[in-house]
Amino acid sequence: MRTTLKTIKIFLFLTVLTGIIYPLLVTGIAQVAFPDKANGSLITDNHKIIGSILIGQSFDSAIYFSSRPSAVRYNPLPSGGTNYGLTNALLREQVENRRQQFITFNQLDRTTEVPSEMVFASASGLDPHISPRAALLQVNRIANARNYNNEQKTKLIECIDSLTASAQFSFLGKERINVLLLNLELEKISSTLKQ
Amino acid sequence: MTTQDAILLILFISILAGLTPVVGNYLFMVFTDGKHFMRPVLGWLESVTYKFAGINPKEETNWKTYTSNLLLFNLIGIVFLFVIQLTQAYLPLNPAHLGNTSWHLAFNTAVSFVTNTNWQSYAGETTQSYLVQMLGFTVQNFVSAATGMAVLLAVIRGISRKTTDKIGNFWTDLTRTTIYILLPASVVLAIVLAGQGVIQNFKTYETVQTVEGSLQILPMGPAASQIAIKLLGTNGGGFFNANSAHPFENPTPLSNFLQMLAIFIIPMGLTYTYGKMVGSLRHGRTIFLTMGILFLLGLGISLYSEYSSNPIFGNLPLMEGKETRFGITNSVLFSVVTTNASCGAVNAMHDSLSPISGMIALINMMLGEVIFGGVGAGLYGMIIFIILTVFIAGLMVGRTPEYLGKKIEAFEVKMAIVAVLAPSLVILLFSAWASVSPVGLAGLNNPGPHGLSEILYAYSSAAGNNGSAFAGLNANTIFYNLTTGIGMLIGRFGIIVPVLAIAGNMAQKRVTPLSSGTFRTDNWLFASLLTAVILIVGGLTFFPALSLGPVVEHLLMNSGLTF
Known part of the structure; x- marks a missing residue:
């Protein structure tokens, strides 16, 4: 009985230490040091939150860059992938459909190699990135849909270049571009050139 | 694989090796x-x-x-x-x-x-x-x-x-x-x-x-x-x-x-700590090297498989279930590390890995997660294999086996066998049950041999206390929640109790001084024997099951078949 009491006591003590004090301490420090990041790297526009830099959104319209395919259609509750194995016929079918769709939607040549992240769904279903090449392949379609002139189109390509994140410390991760940020830039290009 | 990937792997390994001591x-x-x-x-x-x-x-x-x-x-x-x-x-x-x-x-x-x-x-x-x-x-x-x-x-x-x-x-x-x-x-x-x-x-x-106006x-x-x-x-x-x-x-x-x-x-770090505490840094290093070799072996095979082309998707990089910011190398490395170490965190969906990469993750867990392994758990799991190796080596030369000056006798070997068998039985028996019962099959997300891999993965993960999943399996059912729950208990305490019994028994023994006849446990010969014992025990136990799951899936994929 004494042992049981001892056990309960130490369990409670460690619970308070690691389950309350520790997370509160980390929260305190993170909220002071990196408040934006600790709160989800949210983007606001006119005092309205329009998303998080880290969380992808789905873009179906022709005037926006498309995100990657997502098993959860960019609904974060809950996140996840398709979990299809490579020998699953559904996956093969999906990949072929997406490949053709990407080509048709972007008015590309039949033989264009579609970047693999645009035909395969991501792990989280919320992947905010695509490769710079996948963005470049969408430029013509967007320029047409938005009636851009050549100058605007050049600006758009420059924009892709400047938003491209290279590998961290030149060896960590892949070259990538944030689709949400890119689409927000699009709005800016359109509005400046209207004036 | 690019130069950048090679730098990543080299840095990953050297930073860890440098930090170990x-x-x-x-x-x-x-x-x-x-x-x-x-x-x-x-x-x-x-x-x-x-x-x-x-x-x-x-x-x-x-x-x-x-x-x-x-x-x-x-x-x-x-x-x-x-x-x-x-x-x-x-x-x-x-x-x-x-x-x-x-x-x-x-x-x-x-x-x-x-x-x-x-x-x-x-x-x-x-x-x-x-x-x-x-x-x-x-x-x-x-x-x-x-x-x-x-x-x-x-x-x-x-x-x-x-x-x-x-x-x-x-x-x-x-x-x-x-x-x-x-x-x-x-x-x-x-x-x-x-x-x-x-x-x-x-x-x-x-x-x-959102930008497009949905919530x-x-x-x-x-x-x-x-x-x-x-x-x-x-x-x-x-x-x-x-x-x-x-x-x-x-x-x-x-x-x-x-x-x-x-x-x-x-x-x-624990391999170093262990060497220092038992008074043989060389032995600690031998364990580190054995684990390191098994890690590199698995990583190499897994990377090779994930970067290989196949008739279904051709040369298309296999980005299904992977994130753009990580790419393939980071995802494969993570999958190998997490299953070596009994961690179970994932940065890619293991269900969508190529069959052989998925199998490497499975094998890492089936071997008892002794390749560095979980904190503490990996090393005490490895000590079980060391006891078996010393015992087998002792049988071969006809001497009473010794480990770090302590005689290894019937009790230690019996307990070691219990610790090896407990998780293996969980994996094989529960997987067999799930793959023939309607409640088990109802949870599958993939048809064909990949379905069997999903079941095998679930029980290997449970018994090995890993926690990663072929996450397509719908495991939130009474059947899976209870069977994996029991599997986790057996996989944890079915090892801890015999291991502590070994500890208690060994503490009571005398130390026999080293002699020229002592089988050394701090050299390459021992490292290779230990590796062989780990692979043979794991191989014999699980090879039949693996050949029906990931191996056959790999062969069928290479002939372009889908299900």
């Missing part, structure tokens, strides 16, 4: 109650713990008391975690108003976190309140990891002491590991991760209107504090369903790199 030495100082730099900072906390709980830190116990203290502590953990999940709707810190979980999910999850498995039949962001995540999961992430290290410490004492029945004090081992090792390391890692973008707050879920609800919560310990304690339970693939949980390639380092650092 540093970390190992610190762990040694903590475990032997020596002078270390955290003592002046946190010494008071250790004393307060003992005073509060009425523990005498100097009082040592025999193996039976040590084991019963450990089991009781874990039992209380299970009960507490079970109860708070069943009542979370009435408890505070539940801004998303999540309901109470079902009894079988609560059972499965409670067992899962207490056994350091962190198998998750649920999606965190839609199932568990902040309170449960903090007070339940984060706490168990600490203490289950500390339990693993306590067992290892008891074994080390059993091996290095002579003619005593005392193998230490479970409470002090638990407390010191938590306070001096896991807690400070987690605080630092959590803050660094938060600096990369891992969220850490208590806000309600954020509803946003998106962003989950929030104290994630960074849980993520840090999920990696350092090789727990692996994600705050969110997508685990370390979720951008809120692993936002950048740097956070990903740090997470992989965090999984391996303590298990690697």
Whole structure:
């Protein structure tokens, strides 16, 4: 009985230490040091939150860059992938459909190699990135849909270049571009050139 | 593979190899109650713990008391975690108003976190309140990891002491590991991760209107504090369903790199600590090399398979279930590290890995996760294999086997066999049951041989206390929650109890001095024998099952077949 009491006591003590004090301490420090990041790297526009830099959104319209395919259609509750194995016929079918769709939607040549992240769904279903090449392949379609002139189109390509994140410390991760940020830039290009 | 990938792998390995003696030495100082730099900072906390709980830190116990203290502590953990999940709707810190979980999910999850498995039949962001995540999961992430290290410490004492029945004090081992090792390391890692973008707050879920005008609800919560310990304690339970693939949980390639380092650092350091504590740094290094070879072997095969073309998708890079910011190499490396180390965190969906890469993850778990392994658990698992190797070598030359001066006799070998058989039986018997019963088959997400792999993976993950999944399997059913729950208990305590029995028995023995006839355990010959024993034991047990799952899937994929 004494042992049981001892056990309960130490369990409670460690619970308070690691389950309350520790997370509160980390929260305190993170909220002071990196408040934006600790709160989800949210983007606001006119005092309205329009998303998080880290969380992808789905873009179906022709005037926006498309995100990657997502098993959860960019609904974060809950996140996840398709979990299809490579020998699953559904996956093969999906990949072929997406490949053709990407080509048709972007008015590309039949033989264009579609970047693999645009035909395969991501792990989280919320992947905010695509490769710079996948963005470049969408430029013509967007320029047409938005009636851009050549100058605007050049600006758009420059924009892709400047938003491209290279590998961290030149060896960590892949070259990538944030689709949400890119689409927000699009709005800016359109509005400046209207004036 | 590019040069950039090669640099990544080389840096990953060299940083860890460089840190091994540093970390190992610190762990040694903590475990032997020596002078270390955290003592002046946190010494008071250790004393307060003992005073509060009425523990005498100097009082040592025999193996039976040590084991019963450990089991009781874990039992209380299970009960507490079970109860708070069943009542979370009435408890505070539940801004998303999540309901109470079902009894079988609560059972499965409670067992899962207490056994350091962190198998998750649920999606965190839609199932568990902040309170449960903090007070339940984060706490168990600490203490289950500390339990693993306590067992290892008891074994080390059993091996290095002579003619005593005392193998230490479970409470002090638990407390010191938590306070001096896991807690400070987690605080630092959590803050660094938060600096990369891992969220850490208590806000309600954020509803946003997306650019295209639809609504998106962003989950929030104290994630960074849980993520840090999920990696350092090789727990692996994600705050969110997508685990370390979720951008809120692993936002950048740097956070990903740090997470992989965090999984391996303590298990690697422990090989050094072990060598130092048993008085043979060379033996520690031999274990490190054996583990290192097995790690590189698996990594090499897995990378090769993932980068190979196949008739179904041609040369298309296999990005299904992977994140753009990580790419293929980071995803494969993570999958190998997490299954070596009994962690179970994932940054890619293992279900969508190529068949052979998926099989490497499976084999890593089936071998008992002794390739660095879980904190403490990996090394005491390895000691089981060492005992078997020494025994087999002894049989070959016809001498009584010895290990570090202690005779290995019938009792040790029997206990070692129990520890090897317990998880193997769980994997094979439960998988067999699931693959012929309608309730088992109902959970499958993939047809064909991949379906069998999903089942095998689930029970290997449970029995190996890994926690990663071929996540397509719908495991939140009474059948899977109960069978994997029981599997996790057997896989954890079916090893801990025999291992502690070995420790208790070895502590009582005399030390035989080294002689020219002693079979050496600190050279390449031993490393190769040990590797062979690990692979043969694993191979013989699981080869038939693997050949029906991933192997046949690989062959069929290469002839272009889908299901």
